[in-house]
Amino acid sequence: MEIKQAPISFTIEKNYDSEFCGSIPLHLVNLIQPHGVLLTLDKADLRMVQVSENVEQLLGIPAEEILDQPISSYLPQPQFEELKAKIQGQNTQVKIPFSVTFLVNGQEATFTALVHPKEDYVLIELEDNQDTSQKDSFLGLYQQIKYFTSLVKQASSTKEIAQITVQEIKKLTGFDRVLAYQFDPQWNGIVIGQAKEEDMDDYMDLRFPASDVPKQSRDLYFSNPYRLIPTRSYTPVKLRPLINPLTQRFTDLSDCNLRSVATVHLEYLANLQIMASMSLPLIIEDKLWGLISCHHKTPMNPSYELRSALELLSGIVSGQLAAKEREQTIHLRAQLRGIHAQLLEQLYTTPNFTEGLLTGPTNLLHLLNLSGAAVLFEGGVLTSGETPTGQDIKELVYWLRRNKTEKIFTTDTLPQLYMRARDYKEVASGLIALPINAEQGEYILGFRPEVLQTVSWGGNPNQAIQMETDGKTYHPRNSFDIYQETVKQTSLPWLEEELEAAEALKSAVLEKIIKERY
Structure with missing residues (x-):
């Protein structure tokens, strides 16, 4: 009996997972991206004890004025009560955005908010989501999701699920390139689905070394339903004060979508010749199976509605991939049981x-x-x-x-x-x-x-990280030309x-x- 193996299964002799990259504390950067505002609240009285320095640009209130003020001073009473209920009852693994209206000097400003309750404090992310040009109606998104679901259910293999996924997400979002990326046992990834504009590089079937998505980044996908960078040319925004006054440490931004990105990753995006990116995890049985990676040549900030739809789709895709793998496992086990039964008969006769x-x-x-x-x-x-x-x-x-x-x-x-x-x-x-x-x-x-087995890499994996002479600063590879090696x-x-x-x-x-x- 011949059992066919996917190329993803082959063992690559060298370990390309970077311990150095994987040890960098990406969640303790105390910096956010500027397309939103971060508020840190005392869990006891919901005072704002730490804010991002761009708070005045979005809320119209200087940081020094809003610090140590109760958030109730700026919200309508019903919304404040709703916020308290979310803080007290929210499962931290479930992030459901909701609208809040800040009242400042008699003016109303509406934002989309995400709440992250911690042991000692509460984080609130605010984004101005009033760009109606990007908003999708619930009915429209619902119809597209239903259509997408019906397509992936009919797929006959994991690779077909991946290809349908990238094609439909490209149609839904308008991203220039969408890739489906599966990890091998050593955390190298292989592109198993691709939809792209004609003038963009072709990465189908190429492998990328584990250092491209190091351990620290992989772990954070269990805290974040997606990772969005609307533009790589942003200026990071600091938190004020720098040290969280409630913990006397840097604030843990693991759960925050606004968390700033490592400079080396922005350099990586520049080498890919893209300005904006968004990635969604594919998680099967509590393990990161792969990623959906979206690229755009110009800045792009999808609406909260669209992001929420993509979060839902990544869950649907993960479920369908798991079901397909279970189906293949059941089929193989049935085959092996049949052979085992015949072999037992021979053993005893x-x-x-x-x-x-x-x-x-x-x-x-x-x-x-x-x-x-x-x-x-x-x-x-x-x-x-x-x-x-x-x-x-x-x-x-x-x-x-x-x-x-x-x-x-x-x-x-x-x-x-x-x-x-x-x-x-x-x-x-x-x-x-x-x-x-x-x-x-x-x-x-x-x-x-x-x-x-000839393995085609997206760039030379031996040059994935280029250290400077100080032994601390490093850069990603600047070429993604196909590099082939033979596994022996x-x-x-x-x-x-x-x-x-x-x-x-x-x-x-x-x-x-x-x-x-x-």
């Missing part, structure tokens, strides 16, 4: 269990998608398919015993772990070892051959469903051995 595993119309090679297998039992070695020599197998078992592999062991990069395997990488770059009696050197071994000494990866089948087989073999002996 042949005199020797080794022959039952390796001979007959259904055998171990079919169950675990192997090119070769070996059973070492009671001093004998029985092989099937393409395997290393008998001596190589015995030395490999010695290495396994020395490393105390008493549980099932798998690797798709054996030559990188075990030097001697480089001599027979063509037949055994991948290994699965099922110990029967590890102390006696009794194992069931499965082999997979080397699969040479690597087999197809082992699927979780195959490991489950291997565990079940091991149990069945041990049970048969015990019955024969006792």
